[in-house]
Structure formats: C-alpha cells, structure tokens
Amino acid sequence: MKHKGIRSLLYSATLISLFAGWTFLIKTVDVQPIGPLSTNVGLATLNNWFHNLTNFNMTVYSITDWLGLVPVSVCIFFAIVGLFQAIKRKSLFKVDSDIILLGAYYIVVIFVYLIFETITINYRPILINGFLEKSYPSSTTLLVLSVMPTLAFQAKIKIISNTIFNILHISTIIFCLFMVIGRLVSGVHWITDIIGGILLSIGLFYFYKGTVLLYFEKRSG
Numbered sequence: 001m002k003h004k005g006i007r008s009l010l011y012s013a014t015l016i017s018l019f020a021g022w023t024f025l026i027k028t029v030d031v032q033p034i035g036p037l038s039t040n041v042g043l044a045t046l047n048n049w050f051h052n053l054t055n056f057n058m059t060v061y062s063i064t065d066w067l068g069l070v071p072v073s074v075c076i077f078f079a080i081v082g083l084f085q086a087i088k089r090k091s092l093f094k095v096d097s098d099i100i101l102l103g104a105y106y107i108v109v110i111f112v113y114l115i116f117e118t119i120t121i122n123y124r125p126i127l128i129n130g131f132l133e134k135s136y137p138s139s140t141t142l143l144v145l146s147v148m149p150t151l152a153f154q155a156k157i158k159i160i161s162n163t164i165f166n167i168l169h170i171s172t173i174i175f176c177l178f179m180v181i182g183r184l185v186s187g188v189h190w191i192t193d194i195i196g197g198i199l200l201s202i203g204l205f206y207f208y209k210g211t212v213l214l215y216f217e218k219r220s221g
Contacts, residue, residue, distance in 0.1 A: 005217060008210030015203030019137075022199060026121060026136065026192050036132060039123045047190040051125045056187035064182040068140050070175065071147035075106050078154070098157060098212055102150060105208040109146045112204065113139060125190055138189045141197030144179045146204045148172050153209060157216075 026042035034048050035041045041048075082103060085095045121136035152169040184194050 005210045005213030008206045008213060012203050012206035012210060015199050015206065019196060019199035019203060022192070022196055023121060023136075026196070035123050035125060036127050039132065041122055041125075041190060043192050047125070047192055050191040051187060054185050054187045056126050057185060060182050061186040061188050064140060064179055064186060067175075067179060067182075068143060071143045074147050074151050078102055078106075078150075097215060098154070101208070101212055101215065102154070105150070105204075105211075106147070109142070109204060112200070113142060116142075121196075122190055122193060124188055126188060128188070135189050136193045137196035137200050138183055138193045139197070140183055141180055141194055142201045144176055145198060145201035148176055149205050150208065153212075157212070 029042060030044045030046075031040050031042045032044035032048075033040050034044050078099060082095050082099045085099065086092045089095070116137060116139070117134065120134050122134070123132045124135040149172060152165065152172045155165045155168045180194060180198065183189055184191065
C-alpha cells in the first residue's frame with residue numbers, strides 16, 4: 001500500500017505541474033482578443049477553432065449546470081456521515097480518519113476554487129446574462145472530477161461488496177465523462193478551460209488518495 005500511496009502522490013505532483021505549465025502557456029502563447037468584448041484569450045487559434053465547432057447549446061449547459069449539484073450532494077453526504085459518527089461516538093476525534101481526511105480534502109478543493117474565482121486567466125467565450133464570467137479552469141469540471149472519484153474510493157476502503165463498488169465505480173466514470181463532454185460541447189468554456197480543469201482536479205484527487213493510502217500504511221505498520 002505504501003508504494004501505491006507514493007505513486008499516487010507522484011501522479012499528483014506530475015498533473016499539478018502540468019496544470020501550472022498549461023496555465024503559463026494560456027497566459028503567454030497565441031494571445032488574441034477573440035473573447036466577448038474583445039477580451040484576450042491564450043492559445044487563441046485552438047480555442048477559437050473548437051468553439052466554432054460547438055457554438056453555444058443552452059440545453060446542454062443547463063443540464064450540466066443542474067447536474068453540478070450531484071458532487072455537492074456527495075460532499076454533503078460525507079459531511080453527514082462524519083457528523084453522525086461524531087455524535088454517536090461523542091467526539092470529533094473519534095470520527096473515522098479517512099472521513100476526516102476527506103473533509104480536509106474537500107476544504108482544499110473549495111480553497112482552490114475560490115482562488116480561481118479571484119484570478120482571471122480567461123473569460124467565458126460567451127456572455128452569461130450580459131456579463132463576463134471567469135472560465136479558467138472549468139469550475140464544474142474541477143468539482144466533478146475532484147469529488148466524484150472519492151465516492152468510489154470510499155466504497156473501496158470501506159470494504160463494501162464488490163458488486164456495490166463496481167456499480168459506483170462504473171457510474172462515476174460514466175457521470176464524469178458525461179459532465180466533461182457536456183461542458184465541452186455546451187460552448188460555455190474554451191477547450192483550454194476544460195483541459196486545465198481535468199489536470200488540476202485529477203491531480204488534487206491523487207493527492208488525497210495518496211495521503212489516505214500512506215496514512216493507512218503507517219497505521220497498519
């Protein structure tokens with residue numbers, strides 16, 4: 001398990017480094033005023049080409065927006081699990097360690113989300129209700145890909161039956177693919193926003209996974 005934990009942390013470091021490099025490219029390479037109100041967009045040729053393929057699809061945008069509540073519900077579910085354990089065991093410190101680590105991880109995800117709500121890398125390729133909105137990285141992609149895999153991972157470490165784990169695992173993969181592809185074709189993001197969101201969110205998840213695996217290895221040792 002130790003080697004799996006270290007490997008996961010190495011994956012995390014690699015993906016987050018790639019995200020940093022990708023962000024640098026967006027800010028410095030092929031920057032053109034192709035966005036709404038002539039806002040500058042990095043890797044403009046690629047972004048403009050893909051956006052012209054998809055345009056804007058209000059239906060897909062609305063569906064993926066509402067389905068963004070699913071990972072929020074997952075966070076709330078585990079918060080309730082932790083609260084229930086704290087009440088039943090009459091101490092916050094007696095809550096399962098993996099649940100505490102999961103709560104800390106969700107706080108990190110929220111913190112990262114808030115950082116990019118204050119830093120402008122790119123604006124959306126369309127105006128939302130007449131206003132410019134920050135679009136990098138895709139917050140929906142970040143939320144879905146950093147939170148949903150924790151559902152299947154928790155099922156695995158809680159030693160739930162293989163059938164339930166497989167159902168959750170497959171359902172998570174299908175849902176994540178639908179959401180990422182949906183955000184791509186909805187036209188509310190540049191393709192670079194989605195790629196950035198994928199790199200960052202999976203990098204964050206591997207950090208959480210590696211931390212949990214190493215914790216269990218240390219405890220069992």
